[in-house]
């Protein structure tokens with residue numbers, strides 16, 4: 358299927374989820390995750406009108422950026438090694454995987470005076486050992502620590518839910534992330550407005566939207582997986 362056709366199907370699901378939960382579709386930004394696909398396919402997504410793109414490895418991320426440039430917004434969604442921050446920051450100014458102090462420190466070091474990078478703090482709300490992210494009870498301390506790194510601007514929270522055949526099972530994790538977001542936003546921290554929620558992938562985005570997602574990250578269901 359063409360990206361346009363897939364996009365229509367995705368938008369239909371978003372509309373239904375928004376209707377069910379009393380939200381506006383305008384609150385939901387679709388990130389096309391192009392890590393599995395070619396530059397040609399990514400270009401097709403640009404032509405279909407998608408304005409936000411996600412990559413999870415430095416090499417692929419830079420390759421896509423070089424091909425498509427600044428006409429779209431680039432989101433880095435994968436685990437990030439500190440030594441790769443320098444190269445990445447030229448192109449990617451939205452990072453969904455902030456999960457440790459050393460990364461914040463590196464972003465600070467590689468930023469020019471007054472320059473900020475929009476970050477999501479990645480949380481492991483399900484407690485699965487294989488998943489990256491900080492635990493919910495570490496969030497307050499983590500936010501406090503980040504005050505020392507003004508180049509890092511916390512715009513929201515991100516999570517990856519466990520994969521299940523029944524996406525209903527992940528609803529509690531999305532709900533938990535929303536509660537943590539609400540608690541953080543209510544603190545009105547200057548370095549962490551924390552208004553956004555990056556959650557929901559191909560398998561479970563309809564549930565994530567019902568639970569308040571403002572960014573959903575779609576690979577296979579939108580651009581495909583090969």
Ligand SMILES: *Cc1c(COP(=O)(O)O)cnc(C)c1O
Pocket residue numbers: 390392413434435517558559560574575576577578582
């Ligand atoms: C690959 C990936 C996605 C997209 O996965 P799909 O299931 O293909 O939609 C979303 N988020 C992250 C962090 C990923 O690595």
